Amino acid sequence: MQRAIKLINLAKKSGADAVKFQHHDVTKYVSDFGFKSLGNKLSHQKKWKKTIFKVYKDAEVPRKWTQTLIKHCKKIDITFMSTPYDLDTADYLNKYMQAFKIGSGDLAWDDMLIKVASKKKPFFVATGASSIKEVEHAVKILKKTNIFLMSNNELPLIILYMLSLIHI
Numbered sequence: 001m002q003r004a005i006k007l008i009n010l011a012k013k014s015g016a017d018a019v020k021f022q023h024h025d026v027t028k029y030v031s032d033f034g035f036k037s038l039g040n041k042l043s044h045q046k047k048w049k050k051t052i053f054k055v056y057k058d059a060e061v062p063r064k065w066t067q068t069l070i071k072h073c074k075k076i077d078i079t080f081m082s083t084p085y086d087l088d089t090a091d092y093l094n095k096y097m098q099a100f101k102i103g104s105g106d107l108a109w110d111d112m113l114i115k116v117a118s119k120k121k122p123f124f125v126a127t128g129a130s131s132i133k134e135v136e137h138a139v140k141i142l143k144k145t146n147i148f149l150m151s152n153n154e155l156p157l158i159i160l161y162m163l164s165l166i167h168i
Helices: 002-013 052-059 063-075 087-094 110-117 132-145
Strands: 018-023 079-084 100-102 123-126 157-160
Touching: 002 018, 002 063, 018 063, 018 087, 063 079, 079 087, 079 100, 087 110, 100 110, 110 132
Parallel strands: 018 079, 100 123, 123 157
Antiparallel strands: none
């Protein structure tokens, strides 16, 4: 928690308008079962000293921190944002969010795109680990839903061009 507060303060000090966290429940998308059955192999990363489940669990922003982080953001006048990594978390975060961000790994997850669009808030779409075909698919799904079209028939969507070290 203290590290998150420190990062918010550093973002504000450096002139940022917003901070963005990642809220997820690792139990919904990572299982230790496969790696445990492989014996000594902890993950797909050779240098990791922990299981993939533990690494992701340690990276979670616990829901119990949310109110405190938001309160601190309001206190220093910086916008709080978070990327949901499961559908329940998108619902949970909705009341706190002015806008959403979808990670590049979720551009082919139609249910997440539709869920976030149904919140009728602007959203950012990252592209770092996606192909152009996946980006086009996401935009097509969002337009098809008609959930989130503005009065001028445009999507309030920002596509973030990002590079991912995964592909290098």
